[in-house]
Structures are given as C-alpha cells and as structure tokens.
Amino acid sequence: MSQPVLGAPLDRVEGPGKVTGRIAYTADNDIPGMVHAVVVESTIANGRIAAIDESAARSAPGVIAIMTPRNAPRVDARKVDANDSLLFLLQGDAVEFDRQPVAVAIAETFEQATYAARLVRVRYDVRPPTTALASGERFLPDQIFGKPAQHKRGMPEDAFARAAVTLKQTYRTPTEHHNPMETHATIAQWTGDRLTIYDATQWVFGVQHRLAATFGIDPKAIRVVAPFVGGAFGCKGQTWSHVPLAAMAARLAGRPVKLVVTRPQMFGWVGHRPQTEQVVGLGAARDGTLAAVTHDVLSETSMSDEFVEPSVVFSRDLYAVPNYAMSDTLSRLNISKPTYQRGPGESTGSFAMESAMDELSYALGIDPLELRLRNYSANDPDSGKPYSSKRLRECYAAAAAQFGWSARNPKVRSTSRGRMLVGSGMATASRATHRSPCTVRMRMNADGNVLVQCGTIEQGTGTPTVYPQLAAEILEIPPERVRFEFGNTDLPAAPIAAGSQTSGSVGSAVVVAARRMRELLVSHDGKPPADGFEVELEDSPPPEEAEHATQAFGAHFAEVEVDPDLGTVRVTRFVGAFDGGRILNAKTARSQMLGGIVWGISMALFEDTRYDARSGRIMNANLSEYLVPTNADIPDVEVILIAGDDPFANPAGAKGIGEVGICGSAAAVANAVYHATGIRIRDLPITPDKLIR
Amino acid sequence: METVNIEVNGRSYSNEVEPRLLLVHYLRDTLGLTGTHVGCDTSSCGACTVLLDGISVKSCTVFAAQAGGHAVTTIEGIGNSGALHPMQEAFWAKHGLQCGFCTPGMIVSCIDLLRRNPDPSDAEIRAGIEGNLCRCTGYENIVRAVRAAAAAMKADEPRRSVAELLPVGAS
Ligand code: FES
Ligand code: FES
Numbered sequence A: 001m002s003q004p005v006l007g008a009p010l011d012r013v014e015g016p017g018k019v020t021g022r023i024a025y026t027a028d029n030d031i032p033g034m035v036h037a038v039v040v041e042s043t044i045a046n047g048r049i050a051a052i053d054e055s056a057a058r059s060a061p062g063v064i065a066i067m068t069p070r071n072a073p074r075v076d077a078r079k080v081d082a083n084d085s086l087l088f089l090l091q092g093d094a095v096e097f098d099r100q101p102v103a104v105a106i107a108e109t110f111e112q113a114t115y116a117a118r119l120v121r122v123r124y125d126v127r128p129p130t131t132a133l134a135s136g137e138r139f140l141p142d143q144i145f146g147k148p149a150q151h152k153r154g155m156p157e158d159a160f161a162r163a164a165v166t167l168k169q170t171y172r173t174p175t176e177h178h179n180p181m182e183t184h185a186t187i188a189q190w191t192g193d194r195l196t197i198y199d200a201t202q203w204v205f206g207v208q209h210r211l212a213a214t215f216g217i218d219p220k221a222i223r224v225v226a227p228f229v230g231g232a233f234g235c236k237g238q239t240w241s242h243v244p245l246a247a248m249a250a251r252l253a254g255r256p257v258k259l260v261v262t263r264p265q266m267f268g269w270v271g272h273r274p275q276t277e278q279v280v281g282l283g284a285a286r287d288g289t290l291a292a293v294t295h296d297v298l299s300e301t302s303m304s305d306e307f308v309e310p311s312v313v314f315s316r317d318l319y320a321v322p323n324y325a326m327s328d329t330l331s332r333l334n335i336s337k338p339t340y341q342r343g344p345g346e347s348t349g350s351f352a353m354e355s356a357m358d359e360l361s362y363a364l365g366i367d368p369l370e371l372r373l374r375n376y377s378a379n380d381p382d383s384g385k386p387y388s389s390k391r392l393r394e395c396y397a398a399a400a401a402q403f404g405w406s407a408r409n410p411k412v413r414s415t416s417r418g419r420m421l422v423g424s425g426m427a428t429a430s431r432a433t434h435r436s437p438c439t440v441r442m443r444m445n446a447d448g449n450v451l452v453q454c455g456t457i458e459q460g461t462g463t464p465t466v467y468p469q470l471a472a473e474i475l476e477i478p479p480e481r482v483r484f485e486f487g488n489t490d491l492p493a494a495p496i497a498a499g500s501q502t503s504g505s506v507g508s509a510v511v512v513a514a515r516r517m518r519e520l521l522v523s524h525d526g527k528p529p530a531d532g533f534e535v536e537l538e539d540s541p542p543p544e545e546a547e548h549a550t551q552a553f554g555a556h557f558a559e560v561e562v563d564p565d566l567g568t569v570r571v572t573r574f575v576g577a578f579d580g581g582r583i584l585n586a587k588t589a590r591s592q593m594l595g596g597i598v599w600g601i602s603m604a605l606f607e608d609t610r611y612d613a614r615s616g617r618i619m620n621a622n623l624s625e626y627l628v629p630t631n632a633d634i635p636d637v638e639v640i641l642i643a644g645d646d647p648f649a650n651p652a653g654a655k656g657i658g659e660v661g662i663c664g665s666a667a668a669v670a671n672a673v674y675h676a677t678g679i680r681i682r683d684l685p686i687t688p689d690k691l692i693r
Numbered sequence B: 001m002e003t004v005n006i007e008v009n010g011r012s013y014s015n016e017v018e019p020r021l022l023l024v025h026y027l028r029d030t031l032g033l034t035g036t037h038v039g040c041d042t043s044s045c046g047a048c049t050v051l052l053d054g055i056s057v058k059s060c061t062v063f064a065a066q067a068g069g070h071a072v073t074t075i076e077g078i079g080n081s082g083a084l085h086p087m088q089e090a091f092w093a094k095h096g097l098q099c100g101f102c103t104p105g106m107i108v109s110c111i112d113l114l115r116r117n118p119d120p121s122d123a124e125i126r127a128g129i130e131g132n133l134c135r136c137t138g139y140e141n142i143v144r145a146v147r148a149a150a151a152a153m154k155a156d157e158p159r160r161s162v163a164e165l166l167p168v169g170a171s
Helices: A013-020 A110-119 A156-162 A206-215 A242-253 A313-316 A346-364 A367-375 A392-403 A463-475 A500-524 A545-548 A586-605 A663-676 B023-030 B086-093 B102-114 B123-128 B142-155
Strands: A033-043 A048-051 A063-067 A101-107 A119-125 A138-140 A150-153 A165-173 A185-191 A194-199 A220-225 A257-260 A276-285 A289-302 A323-332 A415-417 A421-431 A438-444 A450-453 A482-485 A533-539 A551-562 A569-579 A636-640 B002-008 B011-017 B049-052 B055-058 B071-075
Touching: A013 A323, A013 B086, A033 A110, A048 A101, A063 A110, A063 A242, A101 A110, A101 A367, A110 B023, A119 B011, A119 B086, A156 A276, A156 A323, A156 A438, A156 A545, A156 B023, A185 A242, A194 A206, A194 A242, A206 A569, A242 A257, A289 A313, A289 A415, A289 A663, A289 B142, A313 A323, A313 A346, A323 B049, A346 A586, A367 A392, A367 A421, A392 A421, A392 A569, A392 A636, A421 A569, A421 A663, A438 A500, A450 A500, A463 A500, A482 A586, A500 A533, A500 B011, A500 B102, A551 A586, A551 A663, A551 B011, A569 A663, A586 A636, A586 A663, A663 B049, B002 B023, B011 B023, B023 B049, B049 B102, B049 B142, B055 B086, B055 B102, B086 B102, B086 B142, B102 B142
Parallel strands: A033 A257, A194 A220, A289 A323, A450 A482, A569 A636, B002 B071
Antiparallel strands: A033 A101, A048 A119, A063 A101, A138 A323, A150 A323, A165 A276, A185 A194, A185 A257, A276 A289, A415 A421, A421 A551, A438 A450, A438 A533, A551 A569, B002 B011, B049 B055, B049 B071
16 A cells, blocks of 8 residues: 555544534433433532432422432442442432432433422531541552552662752642533433443443442343443543432333433532642752652542542653652542542642652753753663653654744743743653553455454544554555444443553554454455454453553643733643654544643643532532633644654554643643743642732 | 424424423424533533524523524534535544534534634634633644634535445444
C-alpha cells in the first residue's frame, strides 16, 4: 500500500451517527412498557433515617411504587473485590454522606417520578459530619494497588539533611467531580430470572459481575449493553448504586425501568477525585542535581471504603533521584467513595512535584527546563528497569521551540501586555501505561472482509476507528473492510476501558489476532476459503514485558495573563508535546491530548467541589456553580506528537494517551502565574481571591 | 393536560401534554427524537439546544406548551436525508467531537452562530458558543470545524451523502 494506514488521521467511522444525533446513548433507548425511576437522595451527610413517610408520594398520579429500606428487595451490597466498593441499596438506615440514595420513586413518566421523589418525606437523626481533610481519622492503607503505602530507596533522610539546597512545601488539590456531559443512566429489564441492562459504563463485564454478586445469580443470566458512552473520565469505571437500584426497581415494578442520574446527583454516589494535601521535600546540589525527594500524601476516603489517590507515582518514577521516600495516608470523611479520575495519581502528584521543581529552579537561579534536563533519567529510577521507550528530551525540545521558551525573561513579574501581567511556565508530563488480558474474535469472510469482535466500549477515544486501522495495517487491506463490533457482554471479554490501558490491551489483542490471521491467509495463498477464517484468542502480557517500564511522557508550556487589579487569570497560549509511543490515529490521538491539557487548565483555574463545614453538604452540585471551562475560557492549544515505535511496550507498540495530557498541565499554569505575579499558589484552583493581596 | 400543536422538523404534531413538560422531554419521550440530549438542569450545558423558529434555544428551558404554534428544528432535522449539513460535515472531518454527547446541541448552536455572523473570528466563535459545554475535545477542533463550515457554506461546497453512513457497533 502506498499510504500507511496506521497512524493516519482517518475520520471516525461513527462520526456520521454522532453528528446526526442517531447514535443511541443509554438514556436514548426505549423499551416497550418501560417506566421511570428517580432516586431520592439524603439531605444529611451523617446519621440515620428515623422515618420515611411515602404516603403522599405513593398516591401521586402515575406512581407505581416508592422503594424504601422497608420494601426494597434484599440484595448483597458488599464489595466483591478490593477495588470495588460497598453500595447503597436501601438495605439499612445508616447515612454516611450527602446525597446517598435513601429511596427510589417509580412512575409511568419521568415527570411523575420526579414529582413523587419530591414528596417522599425523610426524617433523620443527624450526627455532625466530618468533611475537612484535617479532621478525619487517619490511617495508613494496607496497600496501594498492590504496593506498600510507605516506600523508600537510598537514604532519603541523610541525603536531605546534607543537601546544599532544600525546600519543603505543602500543596493542596481539591475534590473534583468528573462531570462527563452524559450523566450516568441505567435501563433494567427482567425476563424471568434473566436481566438485561443498558448502562453508561466503561466496563460491561464489571457491571455483569457486580450485578451477579448483588442478586446472587449467574453472570451468564445478565446481558449488559453499552456501545456508546457520553464521556466518562473514570466515573463510569465502577458499578455504582443506581445500577442495582434500577434492577431492584424493575423487580418491584414488574416492568422495565429507566433510571437517569441527574446532574446534581452526579455529585452524590458516583465517585470523585479525592482532595489531597501533599508535602514535597527536595534536596539538591547547587547545580540542581536532585539528591533527595520526599513526597507524603494525605488524601480522603469514605467511611466504609478505601481509595488511595496514588499521587506519589509521579515523583517516584520520573527524575534520576537516588534517595527517595514516600507515604500515603488516608483520612476518613463523611463523603462518598472517591475513585479514579483522568490521570489518577499523576494528575495531582504532578501539580505538587512540578510546582516544587519550579520553586527549586528559582531558588537556584536555574532555568526550569534546564533543571529538568539535569535530572533526566535514562531508566525508571525506582525499579531501575529501562523504559520501553522514552522521547521526553524530544518533547522538551519541540515544545520549547514552538513556544519560544528561550526568549523568556527569567525574572518574575517582568513582563506585561497593557495592564496585564504576563508569565510563562512549564512542567513535565508522565503517566504509566498499563495492560490487561483481552480477548478478541476476528473473522475473515470469503470476500476478504473482516469482522473484529471485542466487548470494549466507545467513550470518545475512537474505538471503532482505530482498532480496524490496526488490523487493516497488518492484513494489508483498506480499513473500510474491517468492522469492529463492541459494547456488550455477548462479545469476547475486554478489560475496563480506563487507566491508559485500552490501546495497549485491546490493541495488542487485535494485533496478535491479525498476525495469526495473516499467517492463515499466507498458508492459503492469500485467499480465504468459502467459509472464511476465524481466530479467537486471549492476549496477556508475557513475562518479558515486565522487563521494561512503560510510561507516556510529555512537556507542557503555558502562557498566562493576570489582571493585577482583579486577580483573574487567562491562559493565553499553551503548547504540549507528547511521547505516546506508536500513534494509532493522529486525529483521535491529538484530540485526546487537547482534551487532557484543557482538563489541566480546568484543574488549575476552575474545578473545586465545596463542602459546607457544618452540614457536610456539597454546596455547588450543578454545572452553574461547579465550573468547567467553556469555549471562551480556552486559548489556542498546540499539540505536538513525537511519534515513534515502542518495540517493548506491547504488541501494539502504543502507550496510553488518554491521560498524559492532564498530568503536569495544571502545574505549568501555576508556574506561569508565579512567573507573571511573583505569587506562588500552592492550593488549587487559582482563584482571584488568592492573587489579590 | 393541554393540547399543543407543534411543527417539528417540518412535520406537524398535536399532542396532549402536561403543563410542566419541558420541550426537551417532549422531543425525546413523546416524539422519540433522542438526538437532543440532556446534560444538566441549570441551563448551563447546551446539550439540549434546538432551533425555535430558526433561533437557538435550550429546550430544557422551554415548556412544550410554550412551543405550541412554533416550528422546532432538532438535530434530526438538520441537513436532509440526502446530505449532511456543512456544519455536520465539518464536525466530522475536523474532529470537533469525541464522545459525541455534546455534538447535536453544539452543531445546532454553531448553525445559529453562523446565521448571526457568517464569518466569525476565532474569538467570536469561542464567545458565540460558550453556552455549549464540551468535556472531551478541549474545544480547539470545534473552533476549526466552525471555521471550515463557514468557508464551505460561503463556497457552497458539495456534501457527502448520509446514505452510506450505517450505524456502527453492536447492541
Ligand atoms: S440540558 Fe443543559 S442546558 Fe439544557
Ligand atoms: S465530545 Fe464529549 S462532551 Fe463534547
């Protein structure tokens, strides 16, 4: 073929369905006989339900049932494994966070169910809640994703004590809610003991298994459908309470039930990024060489579960630091369970570490970029393993050149444009790539057309476009001849579409299957037989893959304008360059980076879930007060892809690209604000009140 | 209940509706036009944007009863069965979408923007559609799409057929 297929910026195959509104998201499905359920959520953050009076609700027009702890079907709400969580399924009267489900109104129409939900009267025995990170009960978790909660290499205390220059600062990141544009939604239908679920999820098999455990039925009796997901960013990775509640409501009503989570309820039981307080210590020689780094993180978790925001991963795995110490402590609060949010760990950890590196650069009078280069690590500094590939140096160089970094006046508060103070800052991006076993089935028909089947989902990453591209490259056929079928539990099992692992996991399985199919084709003189070929295989990372550390890298450069009178910050320019290994599709990859950078800008300037200290209630649970950037808030963002092969990462040669963009970008903005104003903001978001002194 | 007569995408409908029924739920639940989405309940996100007598409105902020006697155009009525609207074409080609959830409302808003200002600058585009949130794309490609659509509409470029654009995936 003349044009390489792989990496080509092919248009999305599902694009026409999306631009015409014909693609169905979960809530767009209609099932004959379907009724509507609306969750009633708690209005306290700690206490017990003393009494529920549902009489008015029950007699409201159209109401079929009001499900409360009194009449809810008995189910098993306990977690099924360490990464799972307790669900709130009306099995008792305890309330441990604001907006916990306490009842469900089921009615013929959405309006009737919404009205009935308002009529449910709940009386509580209220206890004072704890929502401040500083006041929760503290403990060290047993493990963080299989690793100890405390870890060191070398002699960090000694090295820190002996270092020529030291710095120790505390950085804070707030609670943030994912808020994909599509809220969670579930449709549940029982046919005898068989259950069909339409769900906005990143993992149909996860939903299947959790529901099987909840209802005590065979997973095979449950079919989960989720082809198109309207954004997720981590909050749709886990099966949350409303999914079984919809199935319980369908049982109670004897009808299929649609349950759509409202935007305010998106701040309830469906996960969030936990707030963190991070103490970073840097000890360095006068030439900027790091001798010791310490990173101690305090983050929040819920009353009944443990989730650790692994912020330390960023400082542990990036710079050439011989002496290192980290710890992760949790604080128990009256909040719902935190969860993964885009770039879990590295997003928050990079804000702390890359802010500290910026502070060190000023303390030493070394250019911030030069300081990073002096601490460049050829190998993973913690495990000592070689990286599967690393083009971070190229990222720094390309982004710095595009940004015009060398023309920057290093002095703070030295540049202005009219009355605006202008500053620029940079930061490093880094994010681990993971991989899990994945099964695919690949069929080549007699006419040479190929069908690839895998039960992953499309959440905006380009699933139905990029995997056919990968198969077509190997089979040497045009990508239009490969069709990708995905999005339900009848298909071969895929891992959760999260954690920067889908390209590596699904992509690798597609590559291995396509190679096998190619061999079959060659052995048949290039012509499939009348009944075609079929290959089905599970691809798992072989042991030798663990010999390398696989990380995506990048470099962020931001320019800001700060109004010295009002303290308002505008990002005026942003350049990011990224090493994502082999790029499967330049168009979808670039878009992931753009989106990630804007998430970082958003983290720096806008997002902040606020708890009322007395009631423990969230005060800004909607999109008019929980701010996410609008189009007008965002400047031109330039993305440079430093493409290249990665022979050791995985068979697809791809590193995770969905999350690296947010890692470091908030720090680049904060560092630019410091350069503009001379004011160092160590707690996000950077709001005007913090800049007016 | 009251009777509303509404024209939607060129067809006349007459329905009994509750006074509290929002236009967006009338479109989605009564007419089955689910291309118009719901993303919030504070009129913040624009996922529900439709044209009312040719002017963009957030259909979560209009009662169905208020739309009586008026003409509504939803995403399903943009373009026609033969060809994508240049704005749809541009959102696809310039990758102004990822998950696609904001896309129908975004496209409708952008069409209204070009009606008011056929040749907007980037800053005018960004300010003109700030009532439509997108959580995925970072907006850059949306701005490019609007620019491309503006140019195509001026040049009256030929458009791609939707006939071959089959649904993808499984259900
Ligand atoms: S649904 Fe958000 S503005 Fe209408
Ligand atoms: S494409 Fe997902 S919200 Fe815009």
